[in-house]
Amino acid sequence: MLTLADGRRVFVKAASSEHAPAVADFHRREIAITRQLDTPWTPRLLDAYDDGTWVAGVYEEIQGRLPTQPWRPDELDRALATLVELTDALTPPPVDHALLREPRLGGWQALAAGGGEPVERLRTMDPWAVDHLEDIANLETQAPHALAGEALQHGDLYPFNIMLNDERIFVIDWPHAWIGAPHCDTVTLLSSASLSGVDPQKLAERHPLTRAAGKEQIDVTLAAHAGFLLRIATSVGAEADQNLVAMMTALGLASVRWLRNRL
Known part of the structure; x- marks a missing residue:
């Protein structure tokens, strides 16, 4: 500043x-x-x-602060409501498509093909994921169809990319934006909110963007989101930032838990 x-x-x-x-x-x-x-x-x-x-x-300068963690219900409700308005404003995307990259999603297929130490690391984190690795990898292959859409997605929507004050919610840090289905950012945020003890499924059933998506679309989003995070978390060496690895692991496992409960 x-x-x-x-x-x-x-x-x-x-x-x-x-x-x-x-x-x-x-x-x-x-x-x-x-x-x-x-x-x-x-x-x-x-x-x-x-x-x-x-x-x-x-x-x-944004006059605000990061959301309280664990999430306060009123702040989470405000963030989720803002996503509806923001998604509407960004559909169709007001951004030159050439500026955007492919979404940072997917990793189960690489884990399944590579095997070895990353899969063994994953087994210590979540044995269910390894036992169902092929099924989740197959689910991930449906991402190009299931996640297609015309809404600009933030692509990294976690609490550390949200600021708020008494009047407004702000979504900051947009280098990973991509174009896809309207529900994707909401799924990411709800999955991370489960780390605060929130039941993401109950909120997803009420939220307009996730309620409008099909069951398979939500499942594929969770699989692709978790795959990206856990492939990196299980593959990096000791030189990696361990705080970042721990964060990616926690967020990836949160999506796997939600996916497991849905399946």
Whole structure:
């Protein structure tokens, strides 16, 4: 957070392509995407800088805070209600399709084909998932059809990418946006909310975006979401950020539990 000469406060994200090329690419994509977003629930890009090495995005300061964790029911209800409005505003997507990447989904097929230590690690986390690895991998193959749609999806919708104040919910950090079925972000958020002791199924049955989706669409979303997280979590080495690995493991297993209960 920076204070400008005129007293305004702004939020700046910056990275070097030489020292952190992946992060710099994320910033470039987020700048390009956010520049085309114009909703009350998304941050406003004020300026950007890119000299080929250093890239920086300057965003308006959001007067708010992260949601309380574990989730407070009233804050979760507000976030879920905002998703309905946001999804409506972003369908059809107001963003140039060429800016977007493929969704960060899937991993069970790679686990099933590779076997070895990642699968053994997974067995210590969730034996059921390994015992049903082929079935979940087959479910994942249906993703291109089951998750097709015309809604811009955030692609990384967890509590750490949500801010709120007394008036509004904001969804921040958009480098992983993709175009798909309207229910996908809601499933991701509900799955992560189960870590707060929330029953995601009960909320999904009431929420307009998940209620409108077919059972298979929800199942495939959960499978593809968990596969992405758990393939990485079980495959990385000791040099990886262990806090990030623990987070991915918890979120992936939460989706597997919900999927298991549904099946």
